[in-house]
Amino acid sequence: MDLISILEKTVSPDKTELEAAQVYLEQAAANNLPEFLKSLSNVLQNASNTPVARMAAGLQLKNALTSKDLEIRLKYQERWLQFPAEIRNYVKQNVLSALGTETIRPSSAAQCVAYIAVAELPRGEWPELIQMLTQNVTNANSTEMTKEATLEAIGYICQDIEPEVLVTQSNDILTAIVHGIRKDEPSDHVKLAATNALLNSLEFTKANFEKESERHFIMQVVCEATQSSDTKVRVAALQCLVKIMSLYYQYMEAYMGPALFAITMEAMKSDIDEVALQGIEFWSNVCDEEVDLDIEATEAAEQGRPPARTSRFYAKGALQYLVPILMQTLTKQNPDWRYRDAAVMAFANLKPVVEQAMPMFIELMSDESVVVRDTVAWTIGRVCELNPEAAVNEAYLKPLLEALVKGLSAEPRVASNVCWAFSSLAEAL
Numbered sequence: 525m526d527l528i529s530i531l532e533k534t535v536s537p538d539k540t541e542l543e544a545a546q547v548y549l550e551q552a553a554a555n556n557l558p559e560f561l562k563s564l565s566n567v568l569q570n571a572s573n574t575p576v577a578r579m580a581a582g583l584q585l586k587n588a589l590t591s592k593d594l595e596i597r598l599k600y601q602e603r604w605l606q607f608p609a610e611i612r613n614y615v616k617q618n619v620l621s622a623l624g625t626e627t628i629r630p631s632s633a634a635q636c637v638a639y640i641a642v643a644e645l646p647r648g649e650w651p652e653l654i655q656m657l658t659q660n661v662t663n664a665n666s667t668e669m670t671k672e673a674t675l676e677a678i679g680y681i682c683q684d685i686e687p688e689v690l691v692t693q694s695n696d697i698l699t700a701i702v703h704g705i706r707k708d709e710p711s712d713h714v715k716l717a718a719t720n721a722l723l724n725s726l727e728f729t730k731a732n733f734e735k736e737s738e739r740h741f742i743m744q745v746v747c748e749a750t751q752s753s754d755t756k757v758r759v760a761a762l763q764c765l766v767k768i769m770s771l772y773y774q775y776m777e778a779y780m781g782p783a784l785f786a787i788t789m790e791a792m793k794s795d796i797d798e799v800a801l802q803g804i805e806f807w808s809n810v811c812d813e814e815v816d817l818d819i820e821a822t823e824a825a826e827q828g829r830p831p832a833r834t835s836r837f838y839a840k841g842a843l844q845y846l847v848p849i850l851m852q853t854l855t856k857q858n859p860d861w862r863y864r865d866a867a868v869m870a871f872a873n874l875k876p877v878v879e880q881a882m883p884m885f886i887e888l889m890s891d892e893s894v895v896v897r898d899t900v901a902w903t904i905g906r907v908c909e910l911n912p913e914a915a916v917n918e919a920y921l922k923p924l925l926e927a928l929v930k931g932l933s934a935e936p937r938v939a940s941n942v943c944w945a946f947s948s949l950a951e952a953l
Contacts, residue, residue: 527552527563528573531580549584557603558611561585565618568633571625578622582632585619589639590684601643616640616650623660623677624670629713631673638680645681646689654678654693661700661718668711675704675714679721687728694729698742701725705745705761712754719749719760726767733772740778743768747783755796762791762802766809773813777836785842792849804853807846811839851881882907882920889927894935901931901941908948915949924949 533545552560567573567581589604591597604612619640622633637653644650660666660674678700682690690697703709704718722742732738746768749761765784769776776784784806791803817835824831839846885907888900904924908915915924928949931942 528567528577531567531577531584532574534580534583535576553584553588557588558607561588561607561615562611562618565615565622565636568636569618569622569625575626575628578626579628579632582622582636585615586632586635586639589636589643604640604643605647605649612640612644620656623673624667626669626673629672631669631676634673634676635680637677638684641677641681642684645685654690654696658696658700662703668714671704671714672711672717675700675717675721679717679724682721682724682728690725691728691731694725694732697721697725698729698732698738702741702745705749707745707748712752712757715749715752715757716754716760719746719757719764722746723760723764723767726764726771730771733768733775739772739775743779743783747779747787750787750791755798759798759802762788762799762806766802766806769806770809770813773810773836774833776838780836780838789845789849792846792853800853804850807839807842810842814839851884882914882917882924886920886923886927889931894938897931897934897938898941901928901938901945904928905941905945905948908945908951912951912953916953 530545530548533541534549536542536545552563564581564585568578568585570578573581589600591600616637619633619636623631623637626633637657641650641653645653657674657678661671661678666674678697682697701718701722704714705722709715709718729742732742746761746764750758750765752758752761765787769784788803788806791799791806794800794803814835814837817831817833820833821831821835885900885904888896889904891897891900904915915921928942928945931945932939934942
């Protein structure tokens with residue numbers, strides 16, 4: 525039986541056929557792995573083969589290159605690097621040629637390119653790859669599928685490789701990504717692949733964010749992408765803003781007033797849950813960052829030195845607008861607990877005006893979701909720590925104590941935070 529038929533049987537509903545195919549493939553890999561990988565790459569590269577055969581070939585090839593287990597993954601990478609150069613080059617040429625020729629999403633070829641790159645790039649091998657991928661995206665003659673698959677490959681590489689490996693090639697990577705995200709890119713599939721790739725590349729673009737002109741351009745295309753009519757693109761772009769705020773807080777002042785505030789407020793009010801969650805997550809991250817900066821400023825003052833970084837107090841400025849939206853989110857009877865949970869987390873970091881939220885926190889201690897109750901117990905402890913006046917208010921103290929006592933008999937994760945809340949409350953009293 526030929527390899528293509530075997531690969532097609534890896535998705536057979538017939539258990540006997542499926543097991544026979546798996547045994548055949550395992551034996552082929554054990555007998556001569558380099559030649560087996562060459563054969564798989566041939567199947568993947570040939571557009572006349574069935575989509576199922578090509579996808580199965582890509583999966584087998586990918587599984588020979590990587591593993592979720594770190595120890596096995598490193599072993600597979602070393603094994604690949606020990607293959608003769610002509611074998612590796614043959615496979616690499618085939619998987620690169622396959623980019624954009626598949627009819628099934630996501631691209632199997634993109635994954636194969638990425639996992640070979642993750643093995644080779646840290647060793648100085650395949651140095652021309654990133655430039656080749658960039659040309660795939662920016663070439664006016666490239667098809668939509670070629671650009672999408674190439675950007676997927678870039679995203680996978682950025683996700684799974686150590687950031688320092690790609691620092692010197694960040695310009696090429698960003699060129700490809702920005703070309704895919706830009707407003708006049710007609711394909712939402714390409715935009716989504718590019719936006720996801722940007723999300724995975726942000727750690728090693730520090731040098732680009734340090735340059736004002738490059739930073740402006742990156743922020744412009746990301747902010748434009750948050751206005752996409754495609755929900756997936758919009759969510760991915762908002763995720764980029766969340767991560768950018770955490771990584772590059774010190775550069776965000778120029779963008780907060782003109783763009784970020786309005787974009788994230790609009791997102792928080794969205795009826796699309798995934799969009800609203802990212803808006804809340806953005807401000808939760810702002811609060812986390814500014815709490816850390818406040819601690820840093822206090823420590824610096826105690827040591828008689830200026831702080832290394834200073835807070836821009838974005839959360840304080842946005843407070844009057846954030847609180848009503850968060851309060852509304854807390855009262856939503858949404859079956860998905862994640863949104864109430866995210867709203868509580870964000871609210872915990874807004875030190876002023878928390879008194880008005882205490883009755884709602886007390887009520888949420890009886891929420892049906894253990895995650896929400898866990899977060900609320902933590903939040904009450906946090907309020908006691910940062911704003912004790914809100915917790916010991918006579919109007920709320922009795923029902924608060926009753927809710928916390930009841931929480932002691934809840935799930936261990938909730939009870940643990942209730943104990944911490946009692947400790948914080950005792951210190952507040």
